[in-house]
Amino acid sequence: MSTLPETTRLLAELVGFPTVSTDSNADMISFLGERLVSAGATVEIMTDESGRKANLWARIGPDVPGGILLSGHSDVVPVTDQAWSTDPFDLHEADGRLYGRGTCDMKGFIAAAVAMAPVWAERATRRPVYFAFTHDEETGCLGAQALVTLLEGRRNLPSVAIVGEPTSMRIIEGHKGCFEYSTHFTGLEGHGSSPDHGVNAVEYAVRYVSRLLDLKEQLKARAPEDSRFEPPWTTINTGALVGGVAHNVIPGRARVDWEMRPVQKSDGDFVKEDLRHYCEDILLPAMRAVHPEAGITTEVIGEVDGLEPATENEARDIVMELTGANGAGLVPFGTEAGLFQALGMSVVVCGPGSIEQAHKPDEFIELSQMQECLGMLDRLSRKLG
The missing domain is CATH 3.30.70.360 (Alpha-Beta Plaits)
Incomplete structure (x- = not known):
């Protein structure tokens, strides 16, 4: 299992990329692509017409149907006119919290997922794990919409998707459009x-x-x-x-x-x-x-479109088993989950950090939430072999 200190160091590097939606995210996506390639992943980087924005699609494990997708957006909201106590693009640790723009929304989840890649490279012998890191979620889910368009019609798409938006590790099975x-x-x-x-x-x-x-x-x-x-x-x-x-x-x-x-x-x-x-x-x-x-x-x-609650939902069942939760809820905020559901995947939203901290000055994620997420992802890896 990847350790919390390793994941924290990776999160610090991700926070250091100022991927505000008005600016380019290409450097961060390239960095993530290199990390995943070094772990043995097959990586595709897809740029928009401007060349300044990019999505990443990657796979670890066999090219077969039924994979599990881990999804996150790389962009963050602006810090302009916000009263930050520290540099928002320089990770700061204090009192069991990691402060920085994007720590909870949602680079914390991305860091945990990528930190686990070497573990999955060893264990994903039967069922593949996929990564989708997108641009411009904060401005209309533009990156995910472009990604889904490119994925339509491909064979061997994942059957399960976990979108790691900050839910305090609660399982969310539905939200509004x-x-x-x-x-x-x-x-x-x-x-x-x-x-x-x-x-x-x-x-x-x-x-x-x-x-x-x-x-x-x-x-x-x-x-x-x-x-x-x-x-x-x-x-x-x-x-x-x-x-x-x-x-x-x-x-x-x-x-x-x-x-x-x-x-x-x-x-x-x-x-x-x-x-x-x-x-x-x-x-x-x-x-x-x-x-x-x-x-x-x-x-x-x-x-x-929103994420519609489904009576049968493999993603919900898997994450309930991994976390020990006995139910799933709904939230009023939107995510990219409905786009993956439209591709035929079963989808839940579950990730570290509280949405109450998102978009605010001195945004933070608790170290305990990061540890809980890493534990869930480690247990997920045991389902891949």
């Missing part, structure tokens, strides 16, 4: 003293946000009676409204960034159809009465 959008408004600039001669893009964006707030309330009444989620309904969040250049200028452009987290597919369809009619029947006619070239377009940042 995550649909992210940016809606762009194009109006007509003009002098603020003559509002009727322009089309105020910000004002129409505000009306759009007001519609989102109405839908947010309507969705509460659509919650399934047997919903196990908290809250039990589909949620909508307005993340940003951007527009305008000066107090006395009619803004010609505006943008609304928003998301919804569906508990059921029909809710996503309901919201999108309502907004389509609202724009086509109400907002656009008013805008184009003044400026025929005015427009509203919605950019899909990502539409990632």
Whole structure:
């Protein structure tokens, strides 16, 4: 079994890569690829069109069906304007905790998985173990979506996936989807003293946000009676409204960034159809009465389906055996798990660290959580031979 000090040293190296979603993750992926190759893995690195972002797909063990996938994302959220006590990209240990950006979300799991690779290289004689490390999970699961597209149709895909998002090592068998959008408004600039001669893009964006707030309330009444989620309904969040250049200028452009987290597919369809009619029947006619070239377009940042709880779930059964847990729960936050489920895998989310620490200044993971994760992965290795 890989030791905790070895894994901590590896985590320190991973934290040292500042893989904020706006920046490249290529160096970290290359580093992980080298570590896995040295352990005997077959490694593929897949870059996006820019060459700055990369996914890693690797296998240890025989090229046969029924493997077990360990999945994690390499990107982290920004540290800008956060009050960190220490350098966020320099791992700091204190009071049984490891501090640094990405320690719990989710480089801790990646470090544990890669540290175990030499052990699996010896034990994976019957059932292979796979690794999927992706880019841009924090911005619409873009990397995982690209990876899944490339994997479709391949033979010998894994049958089980464990997504190591921070769950305090609890087993999660379901979560809501995550649909992210940016809606762009194009109006007509003009002098603020003559509002009727322009089309105020910000004002129409505000009306759009007001519609989102109405839908947010309507969705509460659509919650399934047997919903196990908290809250039990589909949620909508307005993340940003951007527009305008000066107090006395009619803004010609505006943008609304928003998301919804569906508990059921029909809710996503309901919201999108309502907004389509609202724009086509109400907002656009008013805008184009003044400026025929005015427009509203919605950019899909990502539409990632949720993880649906399944009656039969080999991943859940395996991880329950490995951890000694007697049940599985649900969470409101999204992961890449639904994408792997769509490929036909049984999937659970289970990883070290608390989601309560993710995205915050002085993000940390407890050493006890890392030790618990390593123990689970060591017991998993015994199922591979």
